[in-house]
Amino acid sequence: MAPVQVKKICCIGAGYVGGPTCAVIALKCPDITVTIVDLNQARINAWNSADFDLPIYEPGLEDVVRQARGRNLFFSTDVDKGIKEADLIFVSVNTPTKKAGVGAGFAADLNYVELATRRIAAIAESSKIVVEKSTVPCRTAESMRTILEANSKPNCKFQILSNPEFLAEGTAIQDLLSPDRVLIGSLQTPEGKDACASLADVYAHWVPKDRILTVGLWSSELSKLAANAMLAQRISSINALSAICEATGANIDEVAHAVGRDSRVGSKFLRASVGFGGSCFQKDILNLVYLSESLHLPEVAAYWRQVVEMNEYQKRRFSKRVVDTLFNTITGKRIAVLGFAFKADTGDTRESAAISLVRDFVAERALVNIYDPKVPHEQIWLDLAEAMPTTPSATIQKQVTLSPSALEACKNAEAVVIATEWKEFKTIDWETVYAGMNKPAFVFDGRMIVDVEKLRNIGFKVTVIGRGERL
Ligand SMILES: NC(=O)C1=CN([C@@H]2O[C@H](COP(=O)(O)OP(=O)(O)OC[C@H]3O[C@@H](n4cnc5c(N)ncnc54)[C@H](O)[C@@H]3O)[C@@H](O)[C@H]2O)C=CC1
Ligand SMILES: O=C(O)[C@H]1O[C@H](OP(=O)(O)OP(=O)(O)OC[C@H]2O[C@@H](n3ccc(=O)[nH]c3=O)[C@H](O)[C@@H]2O)[C@H](O)[C@@H](O)[C@@H]1O
Numbered sequence: 001m002a003p004v005q006v007k008k009i010c011c012i013g014a015g016y017v018g019g020p021t022c023a024v025i026a027l028k029c030p031d032i033t034v035t036i037v038d039l040n041q042a043r044i045n046a047w048n049s050a051d052f053d054l055p056i057y058e059p060g061l062e063d064v065v066r067q068a069r070g071r072n073l074f075f076s077t078d079v080d081k082g083i084k085e086a087d088l089i090f091v092s093v094n095t096p097t098k099k100a101g102v103g104a105g106f107a108a109d110l111n112y113v114e115l116a117t118r119r120i121a122a123i124a125e126s127s128k129i130v131v132e133k134s135t136v137p138c139r140t141a142e143s144m145r146t147i148l149e150a151n152s153k154p155n156c157k158f159q160i161l162s163n164p165e166f167l168a169e170g171t172a173i174q175d176l177l178s179p180d181r182v183l184i185g186s187l188q189t190p191e192g193k194d195a196c197a198s199l200a201d202v203y204a205h206w207v208p209k210d211r212i213l214t215v216g217l218w219s220s221e222l223s224k225l226a227a228n229a230m231l232a233q234r235i236s237s238i239n240a241l242s243a244i245c246e247a248t249g250a251n252i253d254e255v256a257h258a259v260g261r262d263s264r265v266g267s268k269f270l271r272a273s274v275g276f277g278g279s280c281f282q283k284d285i286l287n288l289v290y291l292s293e294s295l296h297l298p299e300v301a302a303y304w305r306q307v308v309e310m311n312e313y314q315k316r317r318f319s320k321r322v323v324d325t326l327f328n329t330i331t332g333k334r335i336a337v338l339g340f341a342f343k344a345d346t347g348d349t350r351e352s353a354a355i356s357l358v359r360d361f362v363a364e365r366a367l368v369n370i371y372d373p374k375v376p377h378e379q380i381w382l383d384l385a386e387a388m389p390t391t392p393s394a395t396i397q398k399q400v401t402l403s404p405s406a407l408e409a410c411k412n413a414e415a416v417v418i419a420t421e422w423k424e425f426k427t428i429d430w431e432t433v434y435a436g437m438n439k440p441a442f443v444f445d446g447r448m449i450v451d452v453e454k455l456r457n458i459g460f461k462v463t464v465i466g467r468g469e470r471l
Pocket of ligand 2: 135165166167168169170228231235268269270271272273274275276277278279280281342343344
């Protein structure tokens with residue numbers, strides 16, 4: 001059997017990964033019809049909206065969707081039709097951390113993957129290649145195969161591939177158009193290798209062949225967890241060093257620069273911060289911790305767990321530094337929090353460090369003004385309610401104000417806290433901010449974006465992550 005030429009792709013899950021990934025596939029493969037399906041009607045409506053008011057904000061995404069939608073890119077809630085017509089199906093559903101039951105707080109909740117897989121088995125009338133796009137624990141493909149084989153019609157054969165996604169939010173389109181690598185894992189059987197070649201042909205429409213890596217299924221699944229764990233580990237390492245810098249007078253920017261110039265270390269992903277956020281780093285590391293424990297490797301589990309613990313410490317340490325600096329109390333004081341997304345250029349707030357900061361400030365009975373250029377206000381209220389389940393919503397609403405601009409958020413504040421590195425925060429009119437603040441006016445930069453000297457000259461008391469006060 002030769003590799004099949006893929007003509008119709010269905011992607012189950014129209015989220016941050018399924019949407020951009022398959023939109024780019026449609027853009028680059030005009031000969032392939034791509035249908036992205038989701039159970040969430042509101043999300044699909046937004047993808048289909050006449051004014052391209054897409055459900056996620058991602059630079060360059062609208063342009064891609066404008067070019068391909070209606071041509072060979074379709075969004076639909078008709079999951080069954082999508083499955084039936086496709087010869088290749090991406091499963092790109094959410095895999096959050098389990099909240100209850102065995103492995104709660106660590107293991108990945110594979111319920112959505114299983115439901116999607118069962119739906120494929122129930123609906124498919126012909127053979128298909130099923131691709132795990134979601135990030136899953138090692139050997140999930142085996143469970144998917146068992147479910148498919150046990151429930152499918154006799155004439156349907158399924159090949160399972162692992163094709164983890166490495167895009168980062170905020171740069172998703174750029175990452176997809178020019179990936180460092182595309183990873184495809186398959187069983188090393190002739191059928192598995194053929195399926196792998198079929199998917200590789202799809203990517204070969206625009207990705208150079210030497211960037212398409214083909215490996216075994218389990219290596220592919222584990223590589224995704226490993227990549228995220230190692231990226232997050234770099235941030236926790238630099239953040240751990242930032243605490244030493246603050247205590248000694250060293251400057252974390254200078255340390256990161258000096259260390260990163262060693263070509264074996266490399267300069268990327270060494271920016272100290274108020275803590276990493278995003279939907280995946282913590283989830284995927286906890287998943288790795290759970291996997292290690294299940295494999296009776298407690299030392300390995302403890303090693304990776306520390307990456308997450310260091311991140312929690314970093315967030316706590318930062319809010320404590322704010323309280324300590326404001327004379328050990330922030331009760332009744334107004335604090336402007338600039339940025340609520342977990343990083344710049346996204347409206348996503350999942351696991352954002354800003355949520356922890358605001359929660360800590362509210363617990364200290366401060367008044368908090370929040371401004372973010374992209375995060376919808378309803379999302380901020382939802383996140384705060386979830387972060388403070390025992391605090392009445394009336395209390396949260398009384399203490400927290402959502403501001404329409406950075407300048408507005410800073411009015412009458414005692415302190416400005418920069419939680420997200422949005423570009424516009426680099427060009428704030430600090431003189432105007434200073435004039436409108438109570439004195440002494442403090443700035444806490446959790447992202448190392450302000451010009452410290454300039455702000456000190458204006459009169460601000462400036463605290464930057466990873467910088468001690470000693471000169
Ligand atoms: N967000 C990111 O930047 C990245 C995420 N990933 C991984 O990709 C996967 C998806 O992540 P996101 O796109 O961020 O999640 P998401 O939550 O934005 O999207 C998942 C979508 O799947 C839909 N869905 C769930 N079950 C379904 C079903 N049975 N049928 C149809 N639709 C269904 C949900 O309604 C939702 O819209 C996760 O495993 C994640 O770890 C991987 C790389 C990057
Ligand atoms: O599996 C995933 O979901 C994705 O997770 C991350 O992507 P993402 O979380 O979107 O964004 P990153 O740029 O990695 O940033 C994550 C967090 O780390 C923080 N960060 C990043 C880099 C750095 O040097 N310092 C730092 O604090 C960011 O501000 C952000 O809060 C990975 O970079 C992607 O390769 C991966 O596909």
